[in-house]
Amino acid sequence: MINMPRANHWDIFCTVVDNYGDIGVTWRLAKQIANEYSIPVNLWVDDLASFSHILPALNPFKKVQSFSGVNIIHWAEPLPIGFIAGDVIVEAFACELPEQVKNQLLHLHQTDPKSVPIWLNLEYLSAEDWVEGCHGLPSLQANGLKKYFYFPGFTAKTGGLICEQNLFAQRDAWQADTANKLQLFNELNLKGIKAEDTVISIFSYETQALATLCELWQQGAKKVHALIPKGRSLHSLTHLLPCEIEALVPGQKIVHGNLTLHILPMTNQQSFDRLLWSCDINIVRGEDSFMRAQWAAKPFIWHIYPQEDDYHLVKLEAFLKIYCDNLAPEIAENWSKLNLAFNQAQQSAVDLHWQNLNPVSLPLLQHVKQWPINAINDADLATRLVQFVKNS
Known part of the structure; x- marks a missing residue:
């Protein structure tokens, strides 16, 4: 496999569950990261038809399009465009990364461990006490890669709550x-x-x-x-x-x-x-x-x-x-x-x-x-x- 060049961006993967909930959260997060922190974001979504209900300008049949500074890409198998790992990969709510992405991460891990993106699983929001103890913990995967569990929450020891600055x-x-x-x-x-x-x-x-x-x-x-x-x-x-x-x-x-x-x-x-x-x-x-x-x-x-x-x-x-x-x-x-x-x-x-x-x-x-x-x-x-x- 050819060693892919690194790109300074984040990739967020989301499978649409219950029509609007998961995509609602990840869309807000992607926009905020792109607009308030000037970080390029690729948002990979498996169901553009449901997504278009909360983003009416979205074309459900177009594979790649941009809104509010975010590249929205239809997540299909195989991926419609070549994947190049950026700085961060976010699995929204324990969705499973595509094999194409996991294979590239494994290759980077084997050839240049320092170039492996930070891999995060964005969890569901909860006010339960145990969240503080689990937030930010790493999990070593069977293939040797490390994934962090990121828990939104209501206390200073959690990952916080989605809220735009203004x-x-x-x-x-x-x-x-x-x-x-x-x-x-x-x-x-x-x-x-x-x-x-x-x-x-x-x-x-x-x-x-x-x-x-x-x-x-x-x-x-x-x-x-x-x-x-x-x-x-x-x-x-x-x-x-x-x-x-x-x-x-x-x-x-x-x-x-x-x-x-x-x-x-x-x-x-x-x-x-x-x-x-x-x-x-x-x-x-x-x-x-x-x-x-x-x-x-x-x-x-x-x-x-x-x-x-x-x-x-x-x-x-x-x-x-x-x-x-x-x-x-x-x-x-x-x-x-x-x-x-x-x-x-x-x-x-x-x-x-x-x-x-x-x-x-x-x-x-x-x-x-x-x-x-x-x-x-x-x-x-x-x-x-x-x-x-x-x-x-």
Whole structure:
């Protein structure tokens, strides 16, 4: 094999799982590394069709294209272009590197060990205590190569959280003027929403807990607008829909008492952030939306991805513990029980805890505003990741 020249870039590999979660995280990370640290990034993605839902300008049939300073390459077997190892290779969420890449790494290891890129496995986000002890640990592979496990997290001893450097300033400027959210709703063809109405975004998995909340809202004293994209959330609300989910169109609204369901169009990541900034409450799922809901500084419910033996509830409780640390005990207890009940589809409990929790109470609003400042821990994930590479 010919010794390939080294290139000063990073390669990030991502397999698309659950349509938007994994690619949402890796796309944000790739953009931030390229734009804030001027590091060339190749983002290898196996499913460009799903990716194009959050990057509408992406051509799902084009093998190589560039956006926001990132080269996006269709990850197929064999790879559509020749691979030249750069400074860093990132496996997003334990995806398996292509054999072509592993063979090149092994060749470099055998001929010039000092030229082997730093190989990282970017793990899923967790607030569990054990993450601190595992973050940054090397793992010697059977072929002699070394791979590091990089764990995002909420403490200074973890890999940090994805957050662009100017995000909070942009959010504050947006939320300072009510006209911004009303203009956004108009651009999304969401009609009939007034500034004083309660607006809730919904991006959850299937759960009867969502149907329970909708029944509560339609009988409530105040108008509620629920903004929902076509997808998994609506499978729990078929009894409220006038037609099959496939027949719904963006901008369509369905009225039941004081509840209006609005069908959202798919948006890019910037628009999704602004949507979360504009709503009073956000119901989110997965990892990417979960973090963006926190940065939105609004109350939220996290519908975590279900796992075997209910292990996802362990992860949820670990997060609730740190998130509620500075909340008044009665608010913390009710907010935690609401999130747990939603994830366990305990319909009567969801009803009870929603009514007991005033989402716009002053202590809660103060908490959701302060939490992002505390959670970022002086350094975001991209910053810590770049520093980790330098130190390695």
